[in-house]
Amino acid sequence: MAKIKAFIFDLDGVITDSAEYHYHAWKNLASELGINIDREFNEKLKGISRMDSLERILVHGNQQDRYSEKEKEQLAAKKNDEYVTLIEQISEKDILPGIATLIDELKSHGYQLAIASASKNAPAILSYLGIKEKFDAIVDPSTIAKGKPDPAIFLEAAKLLKVEPDACVGIEDAEAGIESINKAGMFSVGVGSEEAMKEAHYYVTSTAELSLEQILKEVEKANV
Ligand code: BG6
Ligand code: MG
Numbered sequence: 001m002a003k004i005k006a007f008i009f010d011l012d013g014v015i016t017d018s019a020e021y022h023y024h025a026w027k028n029l030a031s032e033l034g035i036n037i038d039r040e041f042n043e044k045l046k047g048i049s050r051m052d053s054l055e056r057i058l059v060h061g062n063q064q065d066r067y068s069e070k071e072k073e074q075l076a077a078k079k080n081d082e083y084v085t086l087i088e089q090i091s092e093k094d095i096l097p098g099i100a101t102l103i104d105e106l107k108s109h110g111y112q113l114a115i116a117s118a119s120k121n122a123p124a125i126l127s128y129l130g131i132k133e134k135f136d137a138i139v140d141p142s143t144i145a146k147g148k149p150d151p152a153i154f155l156e157a158a159k160l161l162k163v164e165p166d167a168c169v170g171i172e173d174a175e176a177g178i179e180s181i182n183k184a185g186m187f188s189v190g191v192g193s194e195e196a197m198k199e200a201h202y203y204v205t206s207t208a209e210l211s212l213e214q215i216l217k218e219v220e221k222a223n224v
Contacts, residue, residue, distance in 0.1 A: 001187060001219055005167040007106050008157045008181075009135075010047065011117035011125060013173035014191055014207065016094045018125055019046060021086040026057060029079045035061030043196055047148040047174030049118050049141070050076050080121075087121060090128040097208035103134050105212050112136050114157040116170070116180075118147050137161050149179035154186060169215060175199070187219050 013019035023042045030037045035057055045053045054076050058064045067075065106113060114137040115122055122141075126132035137160035144153045158165045170181030173191045178200045181188035189210070190200030197203035202218035204210055 001222075002164060002167040004111070004169055004187070004216065004219060006112040006114065006158065006161050006163040006169070008114045008116050008154055008161075008168055008170045008186070010170075010172045010174065010177050011115055011122045012119055013046060014096070014171055015099050015115075015131075016090060016096055016125060016129055018087060018090065018119075018121075019173065021083055022046075022053075025079045025083040025086060026053060028082060029075060030057050030061065033058075033061060033063065033075075035063065043175065047118055047172070047176040047180070049147045050080065050120070052147060054079070084121065084124075087125055087128065090125060092130045095129055095131065097206065098210050099207050100131070102207075102210050102212065103131065107134060109212065112161040112163055114161050115139065116153045116157040117141065118153065148174065148176040149183070151180050151184035154180050154184040158184070158186070169219065171210070172200075187215075187222065189215055189218075 009015055012022060026045060027037055037057060037060065041060060045056060048056065054072055113135045115135050116139050118141050120141060123132065123138060137157060139153055139156045139160065141153065144156060146152050154170050155165060158168050165185040168186040169189055170186045171189045172178050172181060175196055178188050178190050178197065182199060188200045190197030190203035191207055193205065201222050
């Protein structure tokens with residue numbers, strides 16, 4: 001790999017625990033539709049766009065042909081309404097352990113920072129957290145034709161930062177996100193269980209364990 005120049009972060013589940021709010025809102029909507037989803041199933045929703053998540057839930061409940069496109073839009077909007085209300089309570093104290101320190105350390109060393117989140121709510125969450133200005137670029141997911149696991153969103157982040165993909169580290173908590181980073185030709189850092197993060201070049205089980213020094217050592221070691 002080239003010398004690392006940029007770090008590209010996923011948001012939900014990496015910077016703040018909004019992944020939990022997504023789960024809560026989807027679980028409520030699914031249950032209204034008579035579909036039960038659990039945490040294991042939820043792993044497959046992480047990193048996936050709003051409409052694709054709904055599709056997966058409907059397939060899971062064997063209801064894939066039950067609703068028109070318009071009804072699906074309404075169902076997704078209902079989930080989002082609950083989610084938007086839930087995230088209003090987010091503040092600076094909800095930045096996951098170790099993340100604020102890592103961001104400041106990265107900035108003091110001159111690395112470029114970007115957000116590659118599938119969420120249309122990402123800018124609002126970053127504002128609630130009070131860290132929006134720390135990022136040099138935030139990819140607008142509505143401009144990306146194919147979501148994660150396609151590499152497009154991470155490649156777009158690198159492009160906005162004017163950095164080559166092999167000089168980027170991507171940090172993710174979703175299986176689809178790790179695949180996206182790997183396909184983009186970047187070094188992938190996973191946050192999560194060994195099982196969920198098995199494709200990551202390096203993984204930790206909690207954001208508290210993320211350290212710039214260790215990540216750079218792993219990049220050296222991996223020689224990808
Ligand atoms: C991703 C989450 O970051 O954003 C997914 O991991 C979510 O769970 C997706 O579905 C889309 O988010 P939003 O806020 O646009 O519905
Ligand atoms: Mg995530």
